[in-house]
Amino acid sequence: MSTYVTTPIYYVNALPHLGHAYTTIVTDTYSRFRKLCGDDVRFQTGTDEHGEKIVEAAVKEGVSPREYVDRISTAFQGTWPSLSVEPDYLIRTTDADHMQTVQDILQMVYDKGDIYFSEYSGLYCKGCERFLTEKELVDGKCPDHQVAPEEISEQNYFFRMSKYQDWLINHIKENPEFITPERYRNEVLSFLSEPLEDLCISRPTSRLTWGIPLPFDENFVTYVWFDALINYLTGLGYPNGELYAKYWQDAEHVIAKDILKPHAIYWPTMLRSMDVPAYKRLHVHGYWNVDETKMSKSIGNVVRPKDLVEAYGVDTLRYFVLREMSFGLDSSFSxxxxxxxxxxxxxxxxxxxxxxxxxxxxxxxxxxxxxxxxxxxxxxxxxxxxxxxxxxxxxxxxxxxxxxxxxxxxxxxxxxxxxxxxxxxxxxxxxxxxxxxxxxxxxxxxxxxxxxxxxxxxxxxxxxxxxxxxxxxxxxxxxxxxxxxxTWGGMTAGQALAAPEPLFPRLEKKKKEQKQQAQSKAKKKPATKAEQLDGVITFEQFGQVELRVATVIAAESIPKADKLLKLTVEAPEKRTIVAGIAEYYAPEDLPGRQVIIVANLKPAKLRGVVSEGMVLAAKQKLEDGTEQLTLATVAEKMAPGSRVA
RNA sequence: GGCGAUGUAGCUCAGAUGGUUAGAGCAUACGGCUCAUAUCCGUAGUGUCCGGGGUUCAAUUCCCUGCAUCGCCA
Structure with a gap:
């Protein structure tokens, strides 16, 4: 069995966020699952790099579109390894072979008579990159962008999507798994119960040049969907590649619900017109709300996958998103x-x-x-x-x-x-x-x-x-x-096993600190004098802490205490100090070592042992979420009891 | 405005083609164990199953209606 599974190609007008990460993690997990089932799997993701918004973003940053898309595309591709995502192929719509294939297909569909030229006039919103209807306007403005659309009359090329409407309805009805979960299948069928309009597939070069030129009219470039959707074929070397022959029949697409229509309606009709069999399944998922609200740039609650991996580790992140979300529904992230x-x-x-x-x-x-x-x-x-x-x-x-x-x-x-x-x-x-x-x-x-x-x-x-x-x-x-x-019985008797190592650390809830951090970040207000003093101590206060070099003479573990070791140190007087380092140091490793102790700490009883001071150690969190601890010491051998200041 | 979905324990959600004490996980409380990462196991709960009406011997489940939330369409 073969499996071909894809994410959408991501539009490179912004950096990757949790939504991108989720789609890609899901696809990667499915890919790995099918491999586990013994399938020959191909997993593709990539970036969508044409269109007006890209040009605008590039202009804003004062770089060429090419430079801009290279940069963002690299950011996307660089994100995947940190999520343990391993695609077999990364496609870009600016790849030469992709652009050639799109042109070949356009010519073929044009020759077949499924693309025609027609005039269109209407209210165009730049932000939406599309024409709006009168009814969509609020106070004469685009509700999404708060800008009055321009009246534009232009000639364009259209794809005869309506021609394939009846076929598509039948195909969806006869293949219950074609669009899942069912709610989205119903949504598409409901949409198809009304007559379908033909799809505008071009933009005049007078308005946009950052796109794939139409092979049959150099005054136009391809509009986004005809360019983007075809990536799923290009990545397999359509029409001749071995990969295409091997994998296309098992194609499955994973998408978020916002691009349901292009994938459930445009794409199958395009394929039909090209005489290419429809993909096997389309899997549609919902959105992640962050702290009960939609993720949005203006609210400033956009979650970066990189930050999540740093904070929680990649396995935890993957487990969380897969376990927490019912596929198809929206979920909350916090x-x-x-x-x-x-x-x-x-x-x-x-x-x-x-x-x-x-x-x-x-x-x-x-x-x-x-x-x-x-x-x-x-x-x-x-x-x-x-x-x-x-x-x-x-x-x-x-x-x-x-x-x-x-x-x-x-x-x-x-x-x-x-x-x-x-x-x-x-x-x-x-x-x-x-x-x-x-x-x-x-x-x-x-x-x-x-x-x-x-x-x-x-x-x-x-x-x-x-x-x-x-x-x-x-x-x-x-x-x-x-x-x-x-199958039961795979372990071989006598096989030596490695020493156990904690798989997942426990995490503290840091609700308060995190909220405070978020607030201070959001407000970016200058710190007041009082706040600047907060957490700062005076020289005199520091002087009250008596730090000394001490030499460990003996160390032993304490019964019923997993983290504690009982140390006897020379500083220069003999002292007993209980240290919470048992997870990182074995008792036999310690004698002879020099450590730094707080000598004037109030004695405290820990697990029945009186501790006269504490030893200093540094702790850091590693990438895999575990913690590493190392004892603080002095660079050269010093006499026990030497003051540290 | 049209179509559709959802509304069940503090939270996230299962569920029954209508039938006796409506479930799980998390969170809470108490008890037990010691192999373990203050972990694990057990016990205890609380529910007008969104409101109202109808069908029925019997409705949280089916029907109608209202409210709320969400989605698609216009």
């Missing part, structure tokens, strides 16, 4: 909701399951896949295996019909079952009883197998997290994995 998903679904449910399972393998099975006796499998294991089978069926069905949120829901049901399975089978109890060794191995093996399946099904959604899981499970050829590898 920092709180993405943090909530990260913490409850990813860190607590999946991440913790992964971590606790691997830790038990480490503790109770010597960090190796245990050998099991099939006869010791009980009902609990049977049920779990059945639940995973059921999940796989649901997963495949939902992912294939773009119901990603349902697909992920079914995966998380299994994650929840696994957490219950651990509690009810209590491996830590089995481990205390030698006669239960066999059962213990069965339970641990079952967990490993389940994690292996989870890594596979999560691969399309969270490629990097899945890779991490696979690495920890020592799965071989994971990049080639398919759904058939989900």
């Amino acid at each position: 920092a709180d909701s993405i943090i909530a998903r990260q913490n409850s679904d990813l860190a607590n449910d999946l991440g913790n399951l992964f971590s606790r399972s691997l830790t038990m393998i480490d503790k109770y099975a010597g960090q190796k896949v245990p050998q099991i006796e099939q006869s010791l499998e009980e009902e609990a294991e049977q049920e779990l295996q059945q639940a995973i089978q059921d999940m796989l069926v649901a997963y495949e069905k939902h992912m294939n019909s773009f119901n990603f949120h349902k697909g992920l829901q079914s995966v998380w049901e299994v994650i929840s079952l696994l957490n219950k399975y651990i509690v009810t089978n209590a491996p830590w109890d089995l481990a205390k009883d030698d006669s239960q060794q066999g059962r213990l191995n069965v339970v641990l093996y079952t967990l490993l197998e389940a994690l292996r399946v989870l890594a596979i099904v999560l691969k399309p959604v969270m490629p990097s997290a899945a890779d991490k899981m696979a690495a920890a499970l020592s799965l071989e050829n994971f990049d080639q994995a398919t759904l058939t590898d989900c």
